[in-house]
Amino acid sequence: MIHPLIQTRIASHLYVVTLLHEQEDLLERCQQMADALLKAFQTGKKVLFCGNGGSAADAQHLAAELSGRYYFDRPPLYAEALHVNTSYLTAVSNDYGYAEIYARLLRAMGTPGDVLVALSTSGNSENVLKAIAAAREQGMIVIGMTGMDGGKMAQLCDVLINIPSKDTPRIQECHMLLGHIVCEIVEQTLFKKP
Numbered sequence: 001m002i003h004p005l006i007q008t009r010i011a012s013h014l015y016v017v018t019l020l021h022e023q024e025d026l027l028e029r030c031q032q033m034a035d036a037l038l039k040a041f042q043t044g045k046k047v048l049f050c051g052n053g054g055s056a057a058d059a060q061h062l063a064a065e066l067s068g069r070y071y072f073d074r075p076p077l078y079a080e081a082l083h084v085n086t087s088y089l090t091a092v093s094n095d096y097g098y099a100e101i102y103a104r105l106l107r108a109m110g111t112p113g114d115v116l117v118a119l120s121t122s123g124n125s126e127n128v129l130k131a132i133a134a135a136r137e138q139g140m141i142v143i144g145m146t147g148m149d150g151g152k153m154a155q156l157c158d159v160l161i162n163i164p165s166k167d168t169p170r171i172q173e174c175h176m177l178l179g180h181i182v183c184e185i186v187e188q189t190l191f192k193k194p
Ligand SMILES: O=C(CO)[C@@H](O)[C@H](O)[C@H](O)[C@H](O)COP(=O)(O)O
Pocket: 052, 053, 054, 055, 056, 119, 120, 121, 122, 123, 124, 125, 128, 168, 169, 172
């Protein structure tokens, strides 16, 4: 017997993907995200990602597509997810509070023209909001990837990729879909031989 959730959840995934496919302004903002990453890499800047839980995994996954490889062999790109040093995370959470983990690192690493990609399905995670504020102080460009209404992040990002759903897993799946496409555009534009 096939559990009914299997078909139901696949159907809800397809529904959100169909909405995405038809929402031209959102697809334009996806192109703007690709353009922002391209500009950063073309001018010797870097792209940093942050998020919590599944969005931390997505941050790390997308950073690795860029710093490692996506479809083909080519030089590495400077991209990293901010949560990957557990010694740093445990120390700073313990000493300064969990809300400070990304902001503190951005004050050390961020330079003008770098890009922060901030992933939060609610748009309201405190450490991500503080990261955005710190990125702004450093003169970075901020791309937000959120759910439908964007939460508090809606007003704080240069480019907002707000997936038309309120369901966290479906939002995350679409972040990865669009994030993968952005990585492909970046890789092709920078390295594909005619
Ligand atoms: O992956 C999931 C749920 O699909 C969870 O781990 C989820 O990412 C966590 O609850 C996060 O703390 C949610 O934070 P956010 O997306 O609202 O910023």
